[in-house]
Amino acid sequence: MTSAPDAAVLEETHGPVRLLRLHRPDQRNALSADLIRALRQRLDAAAQDPSVRAVVLAGDRKAFSAGADLAALQQLQHASSEANRQDSQLLADLFQQLYTGPLPVIAAVEGAAVAGGAGLACACDLTVAGESARFGYTEVRLGFVAAIVMVFLLRAVGEKHARELLLTGRLVRAQEAWRMGLINEVVPDGEAERRALDLAREIAGGSRTALATTREMLSVLPGMGLQEALRYAAGVNAWTRTTHDLQEGVAAFLEHRPPRWTVDD
Structure with a gap:
């Protein structure tokens, strides 16, 4: 199964594994409202398909996801408090769906996973990253707060590492992210998706x-x-x-x- 090339999220089926690929390459897979809705719909469809037992979430070689769509965020500065709340809730609902839905999800990260993009990978069950991948919660550098992703980061790495990442806003390489417990495996560049699919197939052997x-x-x-x-x-x-x-x-x-x-x- 494949998706139209202009879709915000592309889809492939590999036996019992559904591969979902973020597809806004010109925007470094920034998390627009349309992309978030498309990803939620794809996750729902996978959960409702009895032949699917695991999901792999991937970006592309240049970026897993750059986080929030800053152009859309700028526009929302002039929107009502209710419009901003609804937009925030949309992202929170996606993270909750990833974290608590019925299907295990493995993130395959190449390139940058920044801000909400790092949170997206963090909310998955397992994360595999290419050795040049970078992770960072850079919101404080924009005067923003990593409020939603913080919920999942604290669970993943504990308070000390979470404080370091959130307060400095610095980017860390895959090896340091692994040391912190933010990711599960570091593989050669270009191999993250293949390894994630292997892990997903292994998991899919379970009930x-x-x-x-x-x-x-x-x-x-x-x-x-x-x-x-x-x-x-x-x-x-x-x-x-x-x-x-x-x-x-x-x-x-x-x-x-x-x-x-x-x-x-």
Whole structure:
């Protein structure tokens, strides 16, 4: 499956993996409202397709995403508070969709991932970057606040590294981003997408029910106290034992064969 070349987000299907490519090359894949809506629609379509078990999110060789569309942001300075709130909520909804949706998402970063673009990669489950890729939360240099992406950055790297990145606004190379825990792997330039697809295929070998439930737990456990978390985890553990996929997974293991997961789980 492919998309029209003029679409803001291009789409390819690689077996159980859906590749979504940001496609505003002249604007370095800046996050316009149209691109955000297109990406949300593509993510929804992938989630509703029972044959898809993982998503790869990519940009191009020059830039993963330069963050907010500054021309649009300048225009919004003259808009109402409500219009600005709606525009901000659109981005927040995309990040939440990436972070809590049913499908695992792997970011493949080449070039620059800046501001909201760095946040976009941060909200994905895994991030693979080419060795020349750069990451930065540069909002303070524009008099802006990285308010939405901060929610995900703090979860990814902890407070000390988040303070360093957010307060300095400096760009870091892929190797330093890896050291901070912002990304999972550094690969040779030009190899990020291939590696992300390999990881996505590996993840796609799991049960879609188990993958979705694991992602749900990962998103809610950090906000729970110990006792609340254990009660929740025990309930999930008990429910999982009743699912068809658990029964199939155990049977496949004992019978030394690949599992046959339900298509519509």
